Amino acid sequence: MTERSNEQWVDDLAAPGEAQEIALGDLRAIVLRGLPYALSKWLTPSDPEFESLSEEVAQDTLLRVLESLHTFEGRSKFTTWVHKIAVRIALTELRRKRWRDVSLDELTENAPGQGPLGVLTAHVAGPEVVAEQSDMIAHLQRVISEKLTEKQREALIATRIHGMPMEEVARRMGTNRNALYKLLHDARLRLKTGLEEGGLSPEDVMAAFEAG
Amino acid sequence: MDQSDGAMQKLMQMIARTQQQELDCGEVFAVLDLYAEALLAGENEKEQFALVVQHLDLCRDCLEEYEALLRVLETKH
Numbered sequence: 001m002t003e004r005s006n007e008q009w010v011d012d013l014a015a016p017g018e019a020q021e022i023a024l025g026d027l028r029a030i031v032l033r034g035l036p037y038a039l040s041k042w043l044t045p046s047d048p049e050f051e052s053l054s055e056e057v058a059q060d061t062l063l064r065v066l067e068s069l070h071t072f073e074g075r076s077k078f079t080t081w082v083h084k085i086a087v088r089i090a091l092t093e094l095r096r097k098r099w100r101d102v103s104l105d106e107l108t109e110n111a112p113g114q115g116p117l118g119v120l121t122a123h124v125a126g127p128e129v130v131a132e133q134s135d136m137i138a139h140l141q142r143v144i145s146e147k148l149t150e151k152q153r154e155a156l157i158a159t160r161i162h163g164m165p166m167e168e169v170a171r172r173m174g175t176n177r178n179a180l181y182k183l184l185h186d187a188r189l190r191l192k193t194g195l196e197e198g199g200l201s202p203e204d205v206m207a208a209f210e211a212g
Numbered sequence: 213m214d215q216s217d218g219a220m221q222k223l224m225q226m227i228a229r230t231q232q233q234e235l236d237c238g239e240v241f242a243v244l245d246l247y248a249e250a251l252l253a254g255e256n257e258k259e260q261f262a263l264v265v266q267h268l269d270l271c272r273d274c275l276e277e278y279e280a281l282l283r284v285l286e287t288k289h
Contacts, residue, residue: 034284041280076245080285084245087280091273159272160226161219166237166273178236181271188230195227202224209220 001026009078013069024062030079031058031086038087042094053093060093061086095165104172107164108157133208136200143194152187155180229269240267240274248281 004012004023012023035054036045043050064085072081144153151173158164170180195201247264250257258265268275 034287037283037287038280040283041276076249080245080249080281083284084241084248084277084281087277087284088241091277091280095273156223160222163272166271177273178238181236185230185234185236188227189232191223192227192230202228206221206224206228 001029004078006072006074006078010069010072010074013066027065027079027082028058028062031061031082034083034086035090038083038090039094049097053090057086057090057093060089064089092167095168099164099168102164102168104154104158104164104169107162108154136205136208139198139200140195140205143191143198147190147194148187152183152190155184156187159184226270229266231266233263234270235263235267237267237271237274240264240271241277244274244278244281248278248285251282252285 002008002022004026009023009027012019013027014020032054035057036050039050039053043053045051061082065082068085072078148156155169155173158169159166166177166180170177173180175183192202195205243261243264247257247261250260268278
């Protein structure tokens with residue numbers, strides 16, 4: 001395989017022709033060699049899912065690279081930039097497959113008798129809860145139900161309690177990952193302010209519950 | 213510690229780390245290759261990329277992608 005500088009990669013890929021065909025072939029091989037490492041936390045190359053996923057990811061990565069070639073600024077190695085794109089595509093696809101059968105509704109339904117985000121504060125019921133803790137929980141529950149929107153509560157439960165990936169929550173909520181991050185960021189800021197208004201900091205709450 | 217205890221602590225940790233200004237996932241993705249290369253080159257990446265570090269601390273999806281990219285780059289192939 002030819003060693004290429006960033007400029008050579010971009011030049012070779014820029015226009016259809018023989019040079020582009022060769023560069024795409026080389027790039028495909030580079031992506032395919034990286035994927036076992038990228039996916040090692042989830043899949044081994046011997047997994048039946050691995051080969052078809054890799055092929056799909058390599059194909060989609062090459063398309064994405066050609067589409068966004070003009071956005072490559074040359075601040076990193078070209079192949080690092082390509083691996084970054086491949087990783088995003090691979091994990092997005094893996095998450096989509098893993099969470100395919102899970103609906104947001106079933107994740108975020110309140111357990112009977114619990115208010116919004118009840119699962120977060122569920123251990124209020126224990127007889128050992130001291131007054132200080134129970135005041136904190138009451139305040140936190142008020143903040144959660146009064147300061148957060150329904151969408152924010154839903155997104156928090158799905159991402160934080162159930163560990164549903166951002167992309168998956170976003171798709172089900174008819175939004176995108178960036179907008180969802182902003183929604184959750186705003187929710188965290190509201191919770192922080194809400195705690196402060198009650199004279200509490202997150203550190204106070206953690207300390208009270210660690211001790212208990 | 214049961215699930216709700218853990219969830220409560222995690223929620224508090226998350227609130228404690230929350231900043232007024234944060235990068236979103238797209239802004240982090242835009243520089244993830246630079247950050248990974250800086251880390252591997254042993255540069256002072258934590259200071260230079262403070263907002264990226266903060267985002268990775270709060271966003272599991274971006275952290276997974278960053279760690280996957282590092283695994284690829286760390287392997288000489």
